[in-house]
Amino acid sequence: MFAGAAREAVFSNPEVIRRVNAEFVPVALKAAFVNNPGGDIEQLLYREIGRSKPAPQGICVVNSDGKVLDWVLMFDNDRAVLGFLDHARERFQQHPDISQPFPAERYMKFPSAKLEDVADSGRAPLILERHPPGQRCPAQQLLPQGTIIARVFGRALGPDGKPMVETVRQEHYIEDRFEIPVNLHEEMARALAKAGSDRFEVPDALAWSLVSHAYLGQLDVNPCGSPAGGESDLKQYKLWAQRVDSGRNAPLRIRVEGHSEVAGGQESALPGQGNDGRTWRHEVKLQWEGFLEMRGSRIVSVLLWAAGSEKLNWRNDLPHATTNAVSFLPAGHYIDQSGEVRYGIIGEPVNSKR
């Protein structure tokens, strides 16, 4: 299932938002916890949830004892999403806890395509009130001190040159984040020391880290290397840096400018040849400017702006892919986006809690 499609088609529907907030406790779980649970007490809870999963990703409703009531992967239509919430609420009323055994229901598509139920295991997972002292929540990501967390904001511009008003679809608006590890700071510090006050090239690994997150659309259409297949066939980029005057006690400010041009895509293949029907092509061309600030060998601030153009096409040629996104979430929706874009990156050091 496309997480992006679920977010856009299911969890951006105003009535679904209202119902989820009012009637459920929404929890977003990394699929890895459910698909590859460990052996400690909390992981046994994930194991029980994953025992009935119909696919590595999905939407699941569980009761207060952590037992699965329903899994669903897709919906017949938008009304069926609300119908599923009704159905799950009813099952919760019948089975709010583990006092009676009950099966986990599973829907490939609700309500028309029901899969076989998974019988109750008869085992009740032990539920901790909180994480034991000294143990962190597995969802909490720990990062080395000094790591920069960079947030990316990207907008497609409309014909009027202004950011498009529609912000649910990721081909129109994206937020993203990435980390800049301290070894890249140190590489930059060495390059800066060597250059003195001269203009110099930003070390390649840092430059790539900065420019490679600027693209619209879901993760799968990353022109710099999609996690779901496809190839990146163009990676041309160069960032230049030069120190500028800054206050006596202020961090050292470095002006950055440059360009990037990346492209990638995936051709459709016949079913069974490792492609689920997707076809996509993505090209991004940007001019960059902004500032890095450093204290010693550490980057302490990143502010970058990019302006340029972008072209993204996405389609799914499988016959069961439809135009109603909720009824075939893995296909996503048809995209034909082309035009001017703007990106901004704001990076700050990780706080001490992380």
Add this chain to the structure above:
Amino acid sequence: MLTRITLTFVVIAALCAGDITLRGAAVAGQSDPAETLKARIEALRPAAVAWRKIQWKSCLLDGLKESREKKKPLLLWVFIDRPTDDARC
């Protein structure tokens, strides 16, 4: 730290600005170009995004605790292996 008034000015200036070329350090009497740039970047963020209106928890134990307290079922969104506070998916 910029004062609220200065920051307001910077945001307005950023919103009005086109793709002006940035200069380096702040010049006395002028706004800091880095602050101007930061305001321009922040202005890319829409005031409200539909998918932010669901306050997803990331801790299963927290969710189960609230489920018991409020007598509500948990809705789990089991999704790709990225940090749960990631915004692109």
